[in-house]
Amino acid sequence: MIIVMKTGAHESQIQDVIRRIEALGYQAHIIQGTQRTVIGAVGDERGKDRLQSLEVMPGVETVVPILQPFKLASREVKGGKSIIKVGDLEIGGQAVVVMAGPCSVESEAQMLLTAQSVKAAGAKVLRGGAFKPRTSPYAFQGLAEEGLKYLDAARAATGLKIVTEVVNPVDVELVAEYADILQIGARNVQNFALLKKVGEVGKPVLLKRGMATTIKEFLMAAEYILSEGNYDVILCERGIRTFETSTRFTLDLSAIPVLSKLTHLPLFVDPSHGTGQWDYVAPMAKAAVACGADGLIIEVHPNPAEAQSDGLQSLKPQKFQQLMDELRPVAEAVGRRL
Helix, strand or coil, X not given: CEEEEXXXXXXXXXXXXXXXXXXXXXXXXXXXXXXXXXXEEECCHHHHHHHHHHHHCCCEEEEECCCCCCCCCECCCCCCCCCEEECCEEECCCECEEEEECCECCCHHHHHHHHHHHHHHCCCEEECECCCCXXXXXXXCCCCHHHHHHHHHHHHHHCCEEEEECCCHHHHHHHHHHCCEEEECHHHCCXXXXXXXXXXXXXXXXEECCCCCCHHHHHHHXXXXXXXXXXXXXXXXXXXXXXXXXXXXXXXXXXXHHHHHHECXXXXXXXXXXXXXXXXHHHHHHHHHHCCCCEEEEEECCCHHHCCCCXXXXXXXXXXXXXXXXXXXXXXXXXXXX
16 A cells, blocks of 8 residues: 655644554555655555555545555655666666676776776766676676675775675675675575565666566566665566577566666666677667666677677677767667766
């Protein structure tokens, strides 16, 4: 249920409603709007009719049922778009935010060189994996904390925010010490222990769609994070597995308008993983911006031929600069800016 408070409701009235929600066995989630406060009451569906009695409490305007199974992620809770603040950076606003960098952190020099080049091109966030979930146990697994330190050094030198993946619940607090945004990769989209843990730690989360995850399942995964009190969740479409073999995955750009209708959370697209080939990245990145994506996450490596992972889908810095130049008029054409 959503409890909509009257315009100008006193803080004491809001707290009374929260106490009543909790007394009925539900979790209260406060959503502050510009004009009024909305309180989401989340819990066992079977007793939701009891929440209707809150309508008679002082300061309450109305009580509205949430029809979607994903309660806090739904546009029924928050009609407008959520804007997530990462320091002075806004995600989900007028600007299309680009995150860029290598798949894997390999050395301090590599990260510094990449950070300088992607910043010069207009990226706002540096990506790089210090912990890598790989299909093969023999593949490069990442540099762990050493890699996090290299990311930290690149941030200090350039001022870029950093996003990096966490793959294990026991590493969440360590990664959160370094990262501005925690990434949950496609393979962990339904690792519910990990989702709860990143919800508890409170840092913004970039949640990637699984390769066989429906949109409903994707939003329910986001709900795990939101239900722990962390409302700073960014959804990322990165391709799904189909019968097609010409590309690494099938980049489902139709998910962007569908998700825009269903959720208030910001939406990103990863054309690097979605295609698996560097020469397909630029056209799909432009298409993503055209169809309403709030941001992109793109793999860039100074020497893709020697990359420890995903070199085939990584852009060289000069190609990334070219892409950013070509993206600006696309963003302007749909009322956005880069």
